[in-house]
Every structure is written in structure tokens, then in C-alpha cells.
Amino acid sequence: MYRTHHCNALRAANIHEQATLAGWINSRRDHGGVIFIDLRDRAGLTQIVFRPEENAEVAAQSHHLRDEDVIQVEGRVAARLTGTENPKLETGEIELVVSRLTILNRAEPLPFPLDAEVANEDLRLTYRYFDLRRPRLSRNLRLRHRVAKATRDYLDGQGFLEIETPILSKSTPEGARDFLVPSRLTNGKFYALPQAPQQYKQLLMVGGIEKYFQIAKCFRDEDLRADRQPEFTQIDIEESFVRPDDIYALAEGMLAAIFKASRGIDIPAPFPRLTYREAVGTFGSDKPDRRFAMKLADFTDDFRASSFKVFRSTIDSGGVVTAINAKGFAGITIGQVDEMAAIAKNFGAKGLAFIKIENGEWKSPIVKFFTDAEKSALQEKLALEEGDLIFFAADKWDVACEVLGRLRLRVAEIQGLTKSSEELDFLWVTDFPLLQFDSAEQKWNAVHHPFTRPHADDLALLEEKRFGEMRAEAYDVVLNGVEIGGGSIRIHEPDLQAKMFAVLGISEEQQQTQFGHLLRAFRLGAPPHGGIAFGLDRLVMLICGEQSIREVMAFPKNNRGQDLMSQSPSEVDFRQLRDLGLKLAEEKK
RNA sequence: GGAGUCUUAGCUCAAUUGGUUAGAGCGCCGCCCUGUCACGGCGGAGGUUGCGGGUUCGAGCCCCGUAGACUCCGCCA
Numbered sequence: 069m070y071r072t073h074h075c076n077a078l079r080a081a082n083i084h085e086q087a088t089l090a091g092w093i094n095s096r097r098d099h100g101g102v103i104f105i106d107l108r109d110r111a112g113l114t115q116i117v118f119r120p121e122e123n124a125e126v127a128a129q130s131h132h133l134r135d136e137d138v139i140q141v142e143g144r145v146a147a148r149l150t151g152t153e154n155p156k157l158e159t160g161e162i163e164l165v166v167s168r169l170t171i172l173n174r175a176e177p178l179p180f181p182l183d184a185e186v187a188n189e190d191l192r193l194t195y196r197y198f199d200l201r202r203p204r205l206s207r208n209l210r211l212r213h214r215v216a217k218a219t220r221d222y223l224d225g226q227g228f229l230e231i232e233t234p235i236l237s238k239s240t241p242e243g244a245r246d247f248l249v250p251s252r253l254t255n256g257k258f259y260a261l262p263q264a265p266q267q268y269k270q271l272l273m274v275g276g277i278e279k280y281f282q283i284a285k286c287f288r289d290e291d292l293r294a295d296r297q298p299e300f301t302q303i304d305i306e307e308s309f310v311r312p313d314d315i316y317a318l319a320e321g322m323l324a325a326i327f328k329a330s331r332g333i334d335i336p337a338p339f340p341r342l343t344y345r346e347a348v349g350t351f352g353s354d355k356p357d358r359r360f361a362m363k364l365a366d367f368t369d370d371f372r373a374s375s376f377k378v379f380r381s382t383i384d385s386g387g388v389v390t391a392i393n394a395k396g397f398a399g400i401t402i403g404q405v406d407e408m409a410a411i412a413k414n415f416g417a418k419g420l421a422f423i424k425i426e427n428g429e430w431k432s433p434i435v436k437f438f439t440d441a442e443k444s445a446l447q448e449k450l451a452l453e454e455g456d457l458i459f460f461a462a463d464k465w466d467v468a469c470e471v472l473g474r475l476r477l478r479v480a481e482i483q484g485l486t487k488s489s490e491e492l493d494f495l496w497v498t499d500f501p502l503l504q505f506d507s508a509e510q511k512w513n514a515v516h517h518p519f520t521r522p523h524a525d526d527l528a529l530l531e532e533k534r535f536g537e538m539r540a541e542a543y544d545v546v547l548n549g550v551e552i553g554g555g556s557i558r559i560h561e562p563d564l565q566a567k568m569f570a571v572l573g574i575s576e577e578q579q580q581t582q583f584g585h586l587l588r589a590f591r592l593g594a595p596p597h598g599g600i601a602f603g604l605d606r607l608v609m610l611i612c613g614e615q616s617i618r619e620v621m622a623f624p625k626n627n628r629g630q631d632l633m634s635q636s637p638s639e640v641d642f643r644q645l646r647d648l649g650l651k652l653a654e655e656k657k
Numbered sequence: 658g659g660a661g662u663c664u665u666a667g668c669u670c671a672a673u674u675g676g677u678u679a680g681a682g683c684g685c686c687g688c689c690c691u692g693u694c695a696c697g698g699c700g701g702a703g704g705u706u707g708c709g710g711g712u713u714c715g716a717g718c719c720c721c722g723u724a725g726a727c728u729c730c731g732c733c734a
Contacts, residue, residue, distance in 0.1 A: 098693095119691075
């Protein structure tokens with residue numbers, strides 16, 4: 069046995085007992101004579117003390133110890149001298165007077181200190197196993213475990229079965245780029261790593277499972293972001309004989325259990341619901357951060373007869389005029405104006421009109437075009453006050469909303485509106501559009517995925533080919549402006565599914581080769597079903613108060629998808645390629 | 658593929674307007690120190706200022722290029 073106690077176990081009640089501890093040297097304080105060491109293991113810290121008068125040999129050895137050496141110590145639990153107790157430590161009333169020291173392993177000079185923030189993420193990722201010793205990451209991984217455990221316990225309690233689905237699966241044309249795995253036994257053919265267990269979970273429903281879940285690894289070969297890694301984890305759920313309301317209640321219950329278990333807090337449920345049109349129209353985003361207002365206000369009717377040509381012509385051609393009030397932002401700098409204009413342009417605006425309210429005056433080159441009626445409409449709907457700043461967007465509805473939505477987020481960031489907020493704002497966004505026209509490819513794409521059920525009231529639109537107007541029976545859960553989950557009720561009828569594939573431009577032949585098994589399954593008595601999937605990494609990130617999912621994964625990849633620690637991806641031996649029947653197109657330089 | 662920010666000692670950072678030998682704290686090495694808890698004191702080692710080029714009497718600083726990191730856009734059914 070390496071130890072009799074962990075490093076957060078000994079208390080005043082243990083005084084005079086013998087104990088053996090093992091762990092890392094967190095810090096050492098060498099007084100030449102007496103030497104103190106804070107010994108750390110995953111449970112906490114215990115001060116151990118070496119005294120020459122107690123054991124000269126061991127004390128002499130102790131002078132050579134360094135931070136992060138791994139040692140085992142045996143000794144007597146003693147009360148600290150009066151006045152030297154440390155209230156900052158749970159073990160602060162006692163110390164271990166060492167009589168025997170075993171050095172289990174030494175540490176070379178450290179690549180970076182563990183007791184300070186390190187900015188260089190490259191270095192942290194290269195020495196990830198070392199970085200994991202820091203309280204930040206160990207706390208995050210513990211919270212992640214609590215979230216996963218609460219998820220399993222809750223769903224188990226609701227009668228769900230955790231079922232694994234294949235990692236080696238089939239490439240499909242829709243969606244993200246697949247990671248491919250060449251097949252050795254069938255040269256020239258490939259597996260794909262799953263982007264999500266979507267088809268498998270639907271087939272489990274056909275299989276009569278009724279209630280399935282999985283904490284599933286998913287893979288997408290797309291560019292990375294602070295909240296996107298090529299492999300990530302979903303809490304994947306599917307259930308038969310459900311309406312959206314059933315899914316909402318289940319998801320709310322699960323999130324409540326997760327937040328209770330991880331943060332010890334009760335979250336208010338049911339969550340408010342916004343339709344997609346409401347969310348985008350009011351906040352300029354389908355994942356609105358509602359912890360601050362700065363709502364979009366529509367002025368299309370007010371400017372219908374405007375003498376300001378830009379507004380007038382936009383409205384005449386079916387566009388809208390909307391605005392936000394950036395409260396107290398009239399002191400905006402030239403640089404910030406440029407930045408805002410750049411954001412507007414980046415998201416499709418032709419320009420950015422704005423008005424400063426300063427010294428009781430409306431300052432802007434466009435104010436001269438406005439009538440009193442137009443001004444009072446602005447005044448009223450935006451509740452204008454001294455020091456405010458109005459941003460306008462005049463464009464097609466979706467462009468105008470997105471532009472103001474992006475400006476809204478940037479202004480809030482500059483003003484620090486959510487900086488110290490502890491608020492947890494959950495909501496459902498419902499009634500997403502079913503299809504979106506891709507003008508580059510000149511085809512309709514599924515907004516959610518091809519298996520999403522059209523809204524029952526909009527089925528007639530399918531026959532009329534008014535695809536852009538169709539709503540989906542799809543929903544997202546949003547927390548503080550981050551999409552943490554999304555799902556839909558699925559199509560379970562083979563004919564409707566085939567029709568959807570056709571709309572998406574998937575030929576009859578492709579349907580058979582790529583989705584034949586699914587269509588066939590639907591002809592053998594598929595129950596109505598639907599589900600939802602949560603991004604576990606993003607959820608844990610929010611629970612931990614982190615800005616990046618890399619901070620809640622044990623071994624994340626960098627921006628280029630590389631693991632700096634193990635140096636993957638890496639070249640492979642030519643024999644491996646030969647076995648797979650592969651040849652590289654270009655010789656590596 | 659595009660935009661932005663950044664890159665100075667092992668780590669975190671500094672270096673006035675372009676001006677002498679690029680500094681500090683932590684860490685490391687050596688010596689001292691018997692009640693500290695971020696212990697303290699004295700001394701020492703450690704630098705091609707990411708890389709390449711240019712302007713200049715003189716470049717860490719200005720210009721051009723390039724590499725890398727991060728953030729965002731595109732992309733992510």
C-alpha cells in the first residue's frame with residue numbers, strides 16, 4: 069500500500085497517529101534547518117515537515133527535493149505550532165513530521181510553472197499531461213464527469229437505454245466533410261467516421277428500442293474554432309411516439325439534473341420559447357443572447373415614404389429598415405466606428421448608417437432627410453436618451469437582422485454587458501425553416517438535416533414547391549447565446565422521406581445506394597420518432613465558465629487539428645499504405 | 658481561402674521619439690538561513706528579440722516578405 073491517507077484527509081483528530089502519504093511536491097520552503105513541503109495529490113494539500121532533530125538523515129535528503137518530484141513519506145501527524153496554523157488549507161491545523169522519505173520519481177526543470185497562468189497555449193498542449201495537474205483543468209474534468217454522470221443517471225431514470233453505435237460507418241453526401249478510413253479487406257472502399265449517430269439512432273427506433281441515448285463521439289472534418297474540434301462529444305437522444313413538447317420536457321429535466329449535479333443550482337423550467345422568426349427579428353440571431361436587451365426595432369412602415377433614398381429604395385424592393393439602440397455608446401471612437409462598419413459589410417450590408425445623440429442633438433449626415441414623424445418613431449421605439457447611438461440596417465430581412473445581430477453582440481462585448489453575469493438564460497428556438505436555397509450550388513439544402521419532419525401545417529407547401537416557406541419540426545436549446553443542443557421530429561414515412569431527398573437533389577439511384585437501408589426500414593413499420601442532441605463539450609464549457617472547449621477536453625487539438633503532444637496527424641509507413649491499396653498523389657517535399 | 662491580434666531568457670512580461678552592453682519577477686545552478694505556507698537573503702548561468710530581406714550612421718522598435726499561435730469570416734446536414 070502506497071499510502072494510508074490522501075492529502076486532504078488528516079485533521080486535528082488524527083494527531084499522534086502514524087500516516088503514510090504519497091504525491092507531488094506542490095511547493096517547498098527550505099529554511100536550511102527545518103524544511104516544509106506542501107504535498108499534493110488529487111484530493112488536496114498536506115504540509116509535511118522535515119526536522120533535523122527528529123531525523124537528520126531524512127532531513128538532509130529533503131534539501132534536494134524539487135517541485136513536482138513524486139515522493140512517499142511516512143511520519144507522525146502533529147499539531148502545528150500555535151500561531152502557525154494555515155486557515156487556507158483544509159488540513160491547515162496539522163502537519164506530518166516525516167521519519168521516512170522515498171523518492172518515487174524525480175521531475176526535471178518544469179516546462180512552465182503550475183501555479184501561474186500560462187498564455188502560451190502551444191506549450192500547454194505540448195505538455196498536456198503536465199498541464200492537467202493544474203487546478204483549472206482538473207476541476208474542469210471533474211465537472212465534466214459530474215455532467216456525464218448526471219446525464220446517465222437522469223436518462224436511465226427515464227427508461228432510456230445507452231446503446232453504442234459504430235464508429236466505422238458509411239460516408240454520406242450531405243452535411244460536413246467526412247473523415248475517411250480506408251478499408252484493407254476491401255481495397256478502394258472507405259468507411260467514414262460518424263458526424264453524428266443520426267441514422268443509427270433512427271434505425272434503433274425502427275428496432276423498437278423506443279428510448280435510446282448515447283454519449284457519442286462525433287467527427288467532422290471542418291475548420292476548427294474555440295467551440296469546434298474535429299472530434300467532439302454529443303449527448304445523443306432519440307425517442308419514439310413523441311411530440312416536440314415531450315422532447316422539451318425531457319431536455320429541461322435533463323439539464324436541470326445536470327446543473328444541479330455540477331453547479332448545485334436549480335434552473336427555471338420550462339424554458340421560454342421563441343420562434344426562429346421572433347429570435348432573428350428581435351435579436352438578430354437564431355441563438356440569441358438575451359442577458360441584455362438592445363433589441364432590434366422595425367421601422368419599415370415608418371420609412372416607407374422616406375426622402376432618404378437608401379431606406380426608400382430598400383423598402384420599395386421588399387427589404388426592411390431596422391435599428392438598434394446602443395445605449396450610452398455615443399462616445400464611440402473613430403476606430404470603433406470603422407470596426408462596426410467592417411462588421412456590417414462582412415455580413416452583407418452595403419453601408420452602416422448611425423446617429424449619435426450628443427448634447428441634445430442628433431448627430432449624423434442622414435438626420436436631415438428625416439421628418440419629425442420619422443424622428444419621433446425612432447425616439448419612441450428605441451427609447452432614446454442622451455449618449456445613445458443608433459445603428460441602422462436597410463436590406464433584405466435576413467441580412468438586416470444578421471448585421472444588427474452581429475453589431476449588437478460586438479457592442480455588448482465592448483461595453484462588457486455580460487462580463488460578470490452569473491445569469492443562465494435558457495430558451496428554445498422553434499419553427500426553423502426546413503430548407504434553404506444555396507445560390508452558389510443552385511439547389512435546396514436542409515437547414516437541419518434531410519430527415520427532419522416538415523411542420524404538419526406546411527406539408528401543402530411541399531406540393532406547391534414553396535420550399536423556402538416551409539417550417540421544420542425542429543428546435544434548438546440556447547444558453548446565453550450559445551447553441552447547446554438541437555433536434556427535430558423525424559420523417560418516418562418512406563414516401564415523404566423519398567420526396568424530401570428528391571427536393572434536396574438526391575437522385576433516385578443515390579437514394580438507393582446511400583439511404584436504401586433507411587427507406588427499406590421505414591417500409592417495415594417505423595414508429596413516429598424524434599430526438600435531440602446536446603454538445604457535451606459546449607455545455608461543460610459554459611458550466612465551467614470557460615471560453616473554449618479545449619479547456620474541458622483532456623487531450624484537445626490545436627487550430628490546425630494537430631495534437632501537439634503526440635504529433636498527430638503523422639506520416640505512415642509505405643507498407644501501411646500498400647496494404648490499404650493507397651498511393652499518395654504527391655511526393656512530400 | 659480571407660481578415661484581425663500576437664511572437665523579446667525555460668515561463669510571465671518590460672525596454673521613452675529609432676540610440677551605449679536588451680532588463681525585471683518566477684524558475685534553474687551555487688552558498689546562507691530551524692516555523693514557513695507565493696518563506697527569506699547573497700551570488701551566478703541563461704538571449705541569433707520567430708525567420709529572411711530592406712531603409713538608416715544606427716533597428717526589438719520603421720517597411721516588405723515569410724512561418725507559427727490564437728480569434729473571427731467562409732465552412733460546420
